[in-house]
Amino acid sequence: MIRYISARLLATVPVVFGVTIAVFSMLYLIPGDPVKMMLSEFQTSPEQIARMRAQLHLNDPFLVQYGRFVWNGLHGNLGSSIRDNRPVTQEIFEVLPQTAQLAVAALALSSVVGVTLGIVAALRQNSWMDVGAMMVATFGISMPNFWLGLILILLFSLRLEWLPAAGGGDLAHLVMPTLALGLGAAAIVARLTRSNMLDVLRMEYVNTARAKGLGGGTVVMRHALLNALIPVITIFGLQFGALLAGTVFIETVFGRPGLGRLAVDAIQNKDFPLVQGCVLVFALGYVFVNLLVDLAYAVIDPRIRYG
Amino acid sequence: MRVARRAGWGAALLFLATAVAGVGIVTAAPSGGVTLTVGLDQEPPTLDPEASPSAVTYQIIPDVTESLLYQGLDGKIVPWLAAAYKVSPDGKSFTFTLRSDAKFTDGTPVDAEAVKWNFDRVVNPNYRAGSALAALSGYAGSTVVDDHTVRVDFKAPFAPFLSYTAAGTLALVSPKATQAQGNDVNLKPVGSGQYVVSEYVLKDHIILTRNADYNRRPPWSDHQGPAYVNTIVWKFIPEAGTRVTTVESGETQMISGLSIPSATLAHMATEKTLRIERYPYPGAPRIWLLNVKMAPTNDLKVRQAINYAVNRPAIVDSIFKGLGTPACAPLTLQTLADKALCNVYPYDPKKAAQLLDEDGWRMGPNDIREKDGKPLTLTINSINYGSGNLPEIELLQGQLLAIGIDARIKSQARPPWYEDNYHCATNGPVMFLRSTDPDGLFALFSSVNVGSNFNWSCYASPDMDKLLQQGRETYDPAKRRAIYDQIEKILVDQAVSVPLVDEFSVWIVRSNITGTKYNFSGYPVLTDVKIGK
Numbered sequence: 001m002i003r004y005i006s007a008r009l010l011a012t013v014p015v016v017f018g019v020t021i022a023v024f025s026m027l028y029l030i031p032g033d034p035v036k037m038m039l040s041e042f043q044t045s046p047e048q049i050a051r052m053r054a055q056l057h058l059n060d061p062f063l064v065q066y067g068r069f070v071w072n073g074l075h076g077n078l079g080s081s082i083r084d085n086r087p088v089t090q091e092i093f094e095v096l097p098q099t100a101q102l103a104v105a106a107l108a109l110s111s112v113v114g115v116t117l118g119i120v121a122a123l124r125q126n127s128w129m130d131v132g133a134m135m136v137a138t139f140g141i142s143m144p145n146f147w148l149g150l151i152l153i154l155l156f157s158l159r160l161e162w163l164p165a166a167g168g169g170d171l172a173h174l175v176m177p178t179l180a181l182g183l184g185a186a187a188i189v190a191r192l193t194r195s196n197m198l199d200v201l202r203m204e205y206v207n208t209a210r211a212k213g214l215g216g217g218t219v220v221m222r223h224a225l226l227n228a229l230i231p232v233i234t235i236f237g238l239q240f241g242a243l244l245a246g247t248v249f250i251e252t253v254f255g256r257p258g259l260g261r262l263a264v265d266a267i268q269n270k271d272f273p274l275v276q277g278c279v280l281v282f283a284l285g286y287v288f289v290n291l292l293v294d295l296a297y298a299v300i301d302p303r304i305r306y307g
Numbered sequence: 308m309r310v311a312r313r314a315g316w317g318a319a320l321l322f323l324a325t326a327v328a329g330v331g332i333v334t335a336a337p338s339g340g341v342t343l344t345v346g347l348d349q350e351p352p353t354l355d356p357e358a359s360p361s362a363v364t365y366q367i368i369p370d371v372t373e374s375l376l377y378q379g380l381d382g383k384i385v386p387w388l389a390a391a392y393k394v395s396p397d398g399k400s401f402t403f404t405l406r407s408d409a410k411f412t413d414g415t416p417v418d419a420e421a422v423k424w425n426f427d428r429v430v431n432p433n434y435r436a437g438s439a440l441a442a443l444s445g446y447a448g449s450t451v452v453d454d455h456t457v458r459v460d461f462k463a464p465f466a467p468f469l470s471y472t473a474a475g476t477l478a479l480v481s482p483k484a485t486q487a488q489g490n491d492v493n494l495k496p497v498g499s500g501q502y503v504v505s506e507y508v509l510k511d512h513i514i515l516t517r518n519a520d521y522n523r524r525p526p527w528s529d530h531q532g533p534a535y536v537n538t539i540v541w542k543f544i545p546e547a548g549t550r551v552t553t554v555e556s557g558e559t560q561m562i563s564g565l566s567i568p569s570a571t572l573a574h575m576a577t578e579k580t581l582r583i584e585r586y587p588y589p590g591a592p593r594i595w596l597l598n599v600k601m602a603p604t605n606d607l608k609v610r611q612a613i614n615y616a617v618n619r620p621a622i623v624d625s626i627f628k629g630l631g632t633p634a635c636a637p638l639t640l641q642t643l644a645d646k647a648l649c650n651v652y653p654y655d656p657k658k659a660a661q662l663l664d665e666d667g668w669r670m671g672p673n674d675i676r677e678k679d680g681k682p683l684t685l686t687i688n689s690i691n692y693g694s695g696n697l698p699e700i701e702l703l704q705g706q707l708l709a710i711g712i713d714a715r716i717k718s719q720a721r722p723p724w725y726e727d728n729y730h731c732a733t734n735g736p737v738m739f740l741r742s743t744d745p746d747g748l749f750a751l752f753s754s755v756n757v758g759s760n761f762n763w764s765c766y767a768s769p770d771m772d773k774l775l776q777q778g779r780e781t782y783d784p785a786k787r788r789a790i791y792d793q794i795e796k797i798l799v800d801q802a803v804s805v806p807l808v809d810e811f812s813v814w815i816v817r818s819n820i821t822g823t824k825y826n827f828s829g830y831p832v833l834t835d836v837k838i839g840k
Contacts, residue, residue, distance in 0.1 A: 030722070040725035041360035043440045043760060048432060083352045084493035094509045150548050158552045165552045166346065166544040166559075168511055255346075255544035257510035265510070268692065269352055270722045 001298060008294045012287055019283040023276050024069050034058070038082045038270045056273075078280070079273035081266075088277035091262065096281065098168045099258035102177055102250065103243050103285075109182030110189055110243075111236065117186070118193020118232075119225070125198060133190060140187025145246050149180035149253040166255035177254045181246045185239045192235055196228035203227075226300055233300070237293035241286045341537040343820070343836055346550045346562035350510060350543045353437075353493040356478040357429050360437035362741055365475035366563070366830045367541050370515060370534070372478035372498030375403050375422070376469060377526040378743060378827035380586060384473050385526045388417055388499065398464030398782055399447075401472075405455040411481035411499045412518055419457035423449035424482040426459060441750065442471035444779075464780040466787060467746035474743045474828055501525070501534040501834045515539040527824050527832055534834040535822070547571070551815075554581065560820050560838065561831075564813025569628035572813070576629070580818050583629070585811040586829045587641035590742035591751060592634035593627075593699065595687065595805040596764040598735040603685055608666040610802035614652035615659035616710045617703060617805055626698050627808045634806035636795045637752070641809065643745050643791055651799050659710045668711070676711035684713040688727050688736035691718045699807060700737055729758050731765040738763070739810065743827055745791040749775045752798065764803045771797065 027034050035052050056079075057065055072078070078088040121133040156176060157165035167173050200206065201224055209223045248260035263278035265271075297304045351363040356372050359365070377387040386392070389403040409417035426449050429436045447460040461468070471477060484497035494507040502515035517537050524531035542559060544550040547567045553559040555578070564572060564583070575581050597604045597613070604610055619633035632640075635649035663676055663683070671677035675684070689700045696718045707714040717733055727733050740747055740761060750756055753775050754767035774794050781787045798804065812829030822835035 033726075036729070037722035037726060039435075040722065040729075041760070042435055042437060044435075045432065048435070085490045086493070091509060150546075153549055153552050157556050157558065161556055164558050165549050165556065167542055251510075253546045253549060255511075255542065255546065255549055257508060261510045261545075265350060268721055 004298050004304070005295060008291055012291055015287050016284065019280065019287065020070055020073065021066070023280045023283065024066050026276060026279070027272055028062070034272055038272060040270065073280070078277040081274045082271045083269055083274075088273050091274060092259065092277050092281055095257050095259055095262050098256060099244075099247050099251070099260060101174065102181065102247055102256070102258065103240065105174055105178040106182035106185065106243050106246075107236065107240060109178055110185035110239065113182070114186040114189025115193050115225075115229075115232070117190035118197060119220070121190070121194040122197030122201065123220070130194075134194070137187040137190040140183045140190075143184060145180050145184055146249040146253050148183065149176065149250055152176045152180055153254075168256040168258070173254075173256065177250045177256055180253070181243060181250045184246075185243060188239065189232060189235060192232050193228060196231055197224060200224045200228045230297060230301055233293055233296050237290040240289040244282055244285060341838065342540060343536045343538070343561065343833060343838060344540040344542060344559045345831075345833075346542050346544045346553050346559040348543075348547070348550065348563050348565040349545055354496050354504060354507075354513070355492045356475050356480065356496065356498075357425065357439040358435060358437050358493065359476075362828075362830075364437075365828060367513060367515075368475050368478060368496070368498075369500070369826060369830055369832045370502040370539065370834055371500045371504055372475070372480060372496060373409070373417075373500050373525070374473055374475065374478045375405075376473040378470060378473035379527055380825055380827060382827060384469050387473070387526055388479065392469075394469075394782065398466065398780060399461050401459045401468060402452070403457050403459070405457070406523070407455055408523060409499050410520075411479075411484065411497055412503045412520075413481050413484040413497050415481050415483045416454075417479060417499050418454050419451040420454075421479060421482050422457045422459075423451055425479045426477070428485075429477075437476070439476040442468070442474070442476045463776075464782070466779055466782050467744035470744040470746075470827075475826075475830070502539060510543060512543065513541040515541070525834065527826070527835075529822070529835050535837050536833070539833055551575065554815050554817060557817065561814055561816045561823070564630065564811075564815055567813075567815075569626060569630055572629045572815075575815055582816045582818055584814045584816055584823060584825070585629070586825045587639060588739075588741055588810050588812050588829045589639060589642045589827060590747045591637055591740040592639050592806050593631070593737065593739045593808040593810055594634065594637060595703065595737045595807060596735040596751070597803055597805060598731050598733065598763070598765050599801075599803055600731050600765040601734055603683055604734045606666065607802065608662045609668070609683075611652070612659040612662040612666075612710065613707065613712070614802050614805055615655045615662065616706055616712070617652075617807070618654040618706055619807060620654065621706075622699055622702050623808055625702065627810070629811075630813055631808040631810040634809045635799075636806055637748060637798050637804050638745055638791070638795060639809040642742070642747075643788075643795060645792055645795060648795060648799050652802075656710050663710065663712075670711050674708070674711055675713045682713060683711060684715060685734040686715045686717050688724055688733040689716050689718045690724045690736065690738070691720055697737060703737075703805075703807075728761075728763040731757070731763075735804075736763055737807070741828065745787075745794075746775075746779055748791070748794055748798075749779065752794075752803070766801075766803045 035049050039049065053059060057068060076089055080087055081091055117133040117137060121130040124130050153165045156163040163172055163176055206219060206223055209219045247258055248264060251258040251260040259278055259281060263275060266274035266278060349363055351359060351367060352361050353359050354364055354368060356364060356368050373388050375387060375389040376384050378384050388405060388409050390406045391404045393402045405417060405419060411417060426443060428434055429439045429443050430446050445462040445465055447462050450458045452458055478498065481497040485492050495504040501518050501521045503518050504513060505516040506514035517534050519533050521533045544553060550562045551567060551571055554562045576583050597610050599605055623631060623633050636645060667678045668676040668683050671682065675682045687700055689696050696716050700716055704714045704716060728736050740751060750761045752762055752766050752771055754772050756762035757765050757767055774790060778787060778790045781790055814831060816823055819839040820836060821839060822837050824832045824835055826832055
């Protein structure tokens with residue numbers, strides 16, 4: 001198990017390395033002079049531009065700059081926001097809990113609703129419940145999350161006046177964004193759970209378990225579901241990336257503070273250090289969740305652990 | 308199999324139960340009382356009035372920071388922190404006599420030393436000033452005459468300074484607090500106004516709390532002493548549809564009308580619980596600056612033809628209904644009313660076609676004109692805020708196609724959009740410029756601003772430069788007016804731009820809110836607001 005974990009951990013190193021190169025290169029890949037763009041709305045003298053260039057160490061060779069970026073990053077220093085001069089890490093940590101809360105809530109919703117619908121559909125294959133569950137799932141996949149968000153706002157904020165439409169902070173503000181973000185993912189999980197459950201329920205070992213006289217609950221939960229979940233967990237890892245991307249839209253629609261909004265505004269404001277910081281955190285979050293997924297395989301399937 | 312099914316249902320219920328628990332219990336939305344919640348379309352880049360290049364800052368800050376002078380909707384400039392002012396005979400020096408009872412909210416006095424410190428701060432090369440820097444063009448320094456008298460000197464006469472001093476860009480912050488708080492001045496600047504910034508949650512909201520010690524009567528106000536409403540919450544709600552919902556449901560009591568579709572605005576105008584308030588923005592209208600250096604807009608006849616071909620009333624009716632009126636010149640009618648200019652380029656596609664014919668542009672294949680085998684194509688630089696082309700530019704494209712001009716849209720994010728403008732790399736951008744003085748034309752058309760902000764027509768004319776400088780140096784209102792009339796006439800005759808829409812500052816307010824006021828810039832001042840039932 002330890003060997004497996006260390007192998008997975010080591011495998012993330014080149015990925016993280018690649019991410020830092022990609023994030024750092026952003027500054028070079030965009031056309032034009034980054035400093036002039038960052039200061040474009042200000043009336044600046046050539047001296048100020050030169051000073052800014054020196055401040056950002058843009059006169060150094062690429063590799064030296066990259067090395068400094070990684071070294072500072074390892075020490076928790078991602079530079080300062082061009083706009084208000086505050087440390088990038090401070091701005092990110094101010095909004096990160098809100099995004100994490102939303103992403104985790106949406107992931108929880110998608111897994112719980114998705115797995116439930118999948119199980120029901122598989123156990124009652126070809127019944128009206130199966131058809132109904134899959135129709136809901138198809139609907140969920142087809143709806144863009146920002147559209148669903150606006151519909152939820154119209155219903156729950158304007159017509160029923162149950163929930164606040166904009167802002168963040170308390171649980172009431174979390175309900176609609178979670179639904180808007182999580183339902184699409186739930187639909188994918190539901191379809192995948194259903195097809196895997198159907199496969200597994202036809203396996204010999206499930207029949208053997210039943211023949212041994214095990215209770216229906218034990219058969220479904222321990223023997224069928226656990227095996228059916230392995231591909232579903234892979235999807236969780238991938239879905240998390242989609243959910244993070246979705247927060248960019250959802251946070252804008254619901255006026256929620258968060259990393260997505262921070263990144264969008266930073267892009268609009270040409271605040272490169274802040275854009276780099278946001279993209280880096282998004283990417284590292286994605287790598288981390290996929291590492292967790294890899295580790296979850298080992299917990300669920302001993303063959304992976306010992307293989 | 309039955310057992311397995313029942314167990315499956317059990318598992319399903321268990322999952323659902325967890326889901327419900329995961330979503331959590333719904334709590335009530337925070338509600339009003341003596342709190343006014345205002346929905347804004349975006350977050351300001353900074354709240355420091357002297358550092359901000361953005362209009363968003365000045366929508367929030369008038370309740371927090373104060374300026375030496377005040378300019379109301381009638382355009383009159385009246386004393387505010389300064390009890391009186393005097394301009395020297397040579398027009399280069401301004402002496403302000405400050406009120407003796409004004410204090411910053413950290414308890415320090417608003418004295419001559421503080422004014423000097425603020426203005427020196429703006430021009431300090433180590434400080435990155437925003438719009439404030441242009442408001443102090445040619446600043447030579449300030450002198451403290453006595454505790455309550457300060458003299459501000461310029462290298463040349465600078466008539467627009469009085470209007471700029473009255474705008475939010477030169478609002479004063481406390482020297483003591485600002486030096487102590489470092490970068491936090493961007494979040495919680497300390498001014499002398501009726502509110503204090505008490506909370507700033509990034510990407511979410513700003514809370515202003517009433518300054519109970521305020522004992523003066525500001526020039527616009529109906530009363531002496533503190534503001535009526537205890538707390539003002541500025542919420543950032545970028546999505547227009549969501550913002551509209553919040554004011555309809557009462558979650559906010561007032562919202563900015565920016566980027567709200569005109570059809571939605573028309574619908575809201577019919578709602579009894581809402582009121583729409585509009586004030587014209589001063590400065591340049593929404594305008595297409597025509598690049599006079601690049602073909603084909605380097606040709607006067609092409610530029611004039613474009614001006615005849617653009618149907619401004621149609622643009623207003625279809626996109627800006629309730630948000631503006633057709634523009635006539637590079638300054639809005641509110642800034643410099645010269646209705647005669649509205650008749651220079653009426654919508655006349657026939658005249659446009661005739662001009663192009665005379666110029667040798669004949670109709671070619673695909674209904675695009677040609678001259679010497681070259682098609683009549685041009686590129687409009689369109690800023691893309693993330694939701695695609697600006698709709699008015701698509702309309703322009705269609706209108707130009709009708710007379711045989713193939714207008715292409717270069718839709719791009721803000722950074723490369725600026726870059727192209729600096730390099731005169733397209734046939735010009737569609738943009739706007741807010742300015743409380745006709746001197747805004749200096750930024751748009753002085754040759755010193757080619758390759759910088761904002762001479763994106765890339766227009767360089769020594770005669771124009773001379774007139775723009777004269778405008779800056781002339782105090783006599785009638786003479787000044789004559790200079791800017793002359794400037795506008797040249798700019799319109801030379802067709803260096805296509806003025807499109809004189810825009811309004813639009814706010815949607817719930818009917819139970821009274822006392823909203825607006826300054827000359829069109830930004831709300833909320834100190835007299837009362838919340839009824």
